[in-house]
Amino acid sequence: MVRKTCFCCVPEVFSLLPEVSRFCPFKKQRDFLNSLLLTPVFNPVKQFTQQFYIKHIMVGQRVRTRFAPSPTGYLHVGGLRTALYNFLFAKKMKGDFIIRIEDTDQSRKVADAQLNLIRTLEWAGIVADESPEHGGNFGPYVQSERLHIYREYCDRLLEEKNAYYCFSTSEELEENRQLQMKQGLQPKYNRKWLPEEMGGSMPSGEVRRKMEEGAPYVIRMKVPDYVSVWFEDMIRGPIEFDSSTIDDQVLMKSDGFPTYHFASVIDDHLMKFTHIIRGEEWLPSMPKHLLLYEFFGWEPPKFAHLPLLLNPDRSKLSKRQGDVAVEDYIRKGYSCDAIVNFVAMLGWNEGEGTEQEVYSLEELIEKFSIERVGKAGAVFNVEKLNWLEKQYIKNRPAEQIIRTIRPLLVAELEKQRAEMPFDIITSDRYLEQVIELMRERVGFEHEFVTFSSYFFFEPGTYEEEAVKKRWTPETNGLLREFLSTLEVLEPFSAEAIEGALREFVAPKGLKAAALIHPLRILVSGVSFGPSLYHMLEVVGRDAVLRRIAKGIERISVPV
Template sequence: KERLDSVREEQKTKGLIPRYDGFCRNVSLEEAKKRIEGGEEYVVRLKLPHNQDIKFHDMVRGDIIINTEDMDDQVLLKSDGYPTYHMAVVIDDHLMDITHIVRGEEWLPSTPKHIYLYEVFGWEKPVYVHLPTVLNKERKKLSKRHGDVSVEDFKAKGYLPEGLVNYLALVGWSPEDNEEIFNMEELIEKFSFERVSKTGGIFDIDKLDWVNGHHIREYDIDKLTEMSIPYLIESGYIDEKTAEKNYEWVKTIIITIQESLSNLSEIPEKVEIFFNNEIKPEDEDALEMLKGQQVPSLLNAFKEELNQIEEVDEEFAKTIMKKIQKSTGVKGKNLFMPTRIALTGNNHGPELVNIIYILGKENILKRIQYVEENYI
């Protein structure tokens, strides 16, 4: 080991790539056995032939030729008797009948060694696919130090499996028809390694949000609701009992915000307007709208209608605005805008029908009272 360390240091000093110098390359088997019996530590190396081209085809990079003079006699069995990765991976893949090796481009320099091992073992070689590295916006390899890199990280942030897989397929791959949104079946049908770029693709979180948002909008609403419930519970807006007992109400909340979501971790922020009864409109136009002379009569009419029912159901939510219009004579923008602002504090947002149904009688009355006391 001391000799090998010395050789490597000398090679580095000369600006050479550190590699085995072949010192024991021609030791006979008989001499090797004697030295082993004498207690010398040893390793088993791959004895590559001199000046031989090793050829293989990669589905991304095409035909590749590496000469053995540019390769190292790789350690196959370490001094403790354990195989190195290079030995183990070839044997494991063969015994498991692996037909395609799909891995990152950093393993490309090791592939000729693996190819040679397949040849000396007399085994059929698999198909090789070396994919480009996924890079950050600075064109550096993704790392934990600079953000999320594991599937679990993105799962915890509420990215759908379909959205993440769809986006990752686009990082370095060019579909023939330039489409970007695919379900799993479409990806299986259209994806091809031959159209994968040789250069690293840039991981763009904004593009991931866009792709994932599209899948959220197309997602089965019951599946999406089930996936969303943990975020509502964790944020303290509901508990498990509420989620089970009032499932349709919870589903309406998710339907209402579905169009605006990029990932499920945005849910607590998006639903806050349904759970915070202290409405605080900050927009000047919103504040001005609440000062309209028709607003007190609108809110009084709303309270009168609410006081005639036990609870808000879908039918009430759908018809209440027409009833207020009929009783007050106010219509259009002068009717809907002040009502929306009084209930949410915002000029724009989800459909008013859904807001009324989600809030329910008690919360609407509290919000109207709060607005009357603080803004009118």
């Protein structure tokens, strides 16, 4: 006997159609509903399609989404994306985004993780409307502070015979699991403690006896046999499960804490979330959650299961194959703009022929739609992230860059003696010039200091290969001669320097390159960098003359 149940059906009310259409967040569906309004059709096929669309819409209800991490350490980039999509969806719909902390595993709890998680999200611009830090009307937002609530609802399940006590020990269960695996069966609880009155084989007296003994126990949900459970995923469409493949999930652990499955269903309901957007790894436990909603007689929220973020080898993104913590990327110097933009594009795109690649958070909110989220997993490709970071650096206002690099420079100046006056090289005017010369040549903001060190410090060494390539026996003589030209050059500007150099070189029948490359090497220490003339102008006459003179002393060429 198979009972078909759809747990996600909103009662379809034809008269609501105009209303539904007006509130519908999805353009395509709105259009579809409007077309239905214009040409009412009642054939079964159309009705089915219409139900499909209505199921995705909550009429007149304020959208509430959540991100529910467990405080076990850092924020995973996959977590960031899940949080971001929840946030974007909520904000797009003028609703609320909430953070809830799932700390029901006390052994894995890490001290500062909660605050760190929330701070990191805020770094990315994802600010919660309600959270343990911000408060709200549906608190507490930390599951370990809601234990009495879970207990209460668990008692209800026990009473209504949808859950039962289980005294099997971990060893017993493990043994059972091994045996089943060896037989090629799906590991599943053998229902040893399912009481007689619930269709099991354990006499209720035995349960009572164990109880009185004070034996440790867990509480399991009784999954009905032969039930087909299905729902509409907002991203994937209809998905169906057979209850016979579902285990009698533990709801309450022996330490009195609920499991994820139980706590999250209770909280998602009590906190009135309308849409649950989470990772695809939760898809297999969907039937357990749906069954719980049915046990309680609650209408489930809409669900969307996001595709996974992948390693280059297409397995689930993991620590072993690179950085997964958002903090790692922050430490490396990635900006929130690039990270958020990048992560948003892994699995979502605007569609409709757009070729835009760079989006601000505001733009993402404006343009995001859950229906445009793809189904297939996406490889986290650092090269594209790097490119995005460069795009942002190219376009970021200089004053904003100055705010982040000045502290780095000052710290560097404490370690290393500057060649030029502190006040000058840390001034807005000076830094701005450095930024404009270097912004198309750096990959990260901190490289304005490290890659551009010759704007602040005398080069300590000269690139050996470059010296070998660019020096001839005449070079030092030419430099010495040109030095005196630079000494009196007025003004000491890029334009004037270029003019002087070309004038200097032409009568000698030499190419400008004969002097250009050696000059660059003496002044910067390296063979690459911005426009030579502009660089000389910014570094300034004093330092340039000093560096050239010193360089000539230091570089000796075999004649």
